[in-house]
Amino acid sequence: MGDHLGLLQADYGPRNIMQGGLLWLTVRWTSDGRPVGDYQACVTMLKDSGEAVLSDCETLPPSWPTSKWDVDEIVRGDTILQAGPFIDPGAYSLTLFLVDSDSGDQVGQTLNLGSVEIEALPRTYETPDLAHRIDARWGEKIALPGFHLEESTDSLSLTVYWQALERLSASYKVFTHLVNQSTGEVAAQVDTVPREWSYPTSWWDSGEVISDTINLPVADLPPGQYRLQVGFYDPDTGERLTATTAEGQPYPENTVPLTILE
Known part of the structure; x- marks a missing residue:
């Protein structure tokens, strides 16, 4: 994905969440050389149109910047995303890419991790009979x-x-x-x-x-x-x-x- 960094594995779940629900993502990164810079991992949820409805960027990883990595490192990163309570129900794509922490520019390719289905919260708009x-x-x-x-x-x-x-x-x-x-x-x-x-x-x-x-x-x-x-x-x-x-x-x-x- 750039500067000797690569992705070994990415797991996320649940695949179906309610509006307002939480999505857990676990990734394992590796290095085939010594990275020069420090990077952020950005997770984005996209509509079919490509519009981002949810995004989170975190230093990779927060406690150990990539500029300190050695060759053949294996590092785990965990991210929690929360869907908005009024996000449109439907299918969304989940993507992952790296950003240079200094310049803010994307580094390497964008990876499509899979899809997430957002379900509507059950809502009631009628007042029941009240005692x-x-x-x-x-x-x-x-x-x-x-x-x-x-x-x-x-x-x-x-x-x-x-x-x-x-x-x-x-x-x-x-x-x-x-x-x-x-x-x-x-x-x-x-x-x-x-x-x-x-x-x-x-x-x-x-x-x-x-x-x-x-x-x-x-x-x-x-x-x-x-x-x-x-x-x-x-x-x-x-x-x-x-x-x-x-x-x-x-x-x-x-x-x-x-x-x-x-």
């Missing part, structure tokens, strides 16, 4: 039409139905609090990315309805009244998103109260 209606909003970003609630002696199982009002570029966290009505203290809480960290808000499509089940432990709580409430915040700043009713009335502390439990 509890709430109709809260966080600006023009997210709405909460309602929720279901199941109670047991050990836990509360809260299923909320978020609705994306637009495609969001940021990943927000959900906070769920159970507040003691007498003391005002948070007796139980869960802070998480929706669907147990598996479906960030930056993956939501405009109009999509997302079911999100949150389990709160309550086995050790003393008897009394508790307020169940939810909200969103920016994990980078800790700032809560502004929460209002559907009519625009603000909720105190940008927290949406769902129900009172005893």
Whole structure:
């Protein structure tokens, strides 16, 4: 592939991934001489038209530059690519080539490693029948039409139905609090990315309805009244998103109260 560098083996998988899914690539490089320069290995996912939809370039390898290689080296490199949540479903070509780290110019040929099939994420755009209606909003970003609630002696199982009002570029966290009505203290809480960290808000499509089940432990709580409430915040700043009713009335502390439990 240039400057005494060659590719012994390349393996990748899985061959079929969902939008937002991960692709692992393992390559083994060799040298038939002493390379002069340092290089980056670039992995690219291409449409049939040749347009690159995903690309990643890393120093080959990060811990041991090629200018320090000897003759007949065998070096392993690992790369993880993540498909975008809105990448078009279909077949893509996976290619590999080298780039000079100093000039940015490609060195040698481009190798076609094979194909990858991208499958669409299952998305729902209809709100189901809801046991509890709430109709809260966080600006023009997210709405909460309602929720279901199941109670047991050990836990509360809260299923909320978020609705994306637009495609969001940021990943927000959900906070769920159970507040003691007498003391005002948070007796139980869960802070998480929706669907147990598996479906960030930056993956939501405009109009999509997302079911999100949150389990709160309550086995050790003393008897009394508790307020169940939810909200969103920016994990980078800790700032809560502004929460209002559907009519625009603000909720105190940008927290949406769902129900009172005893």
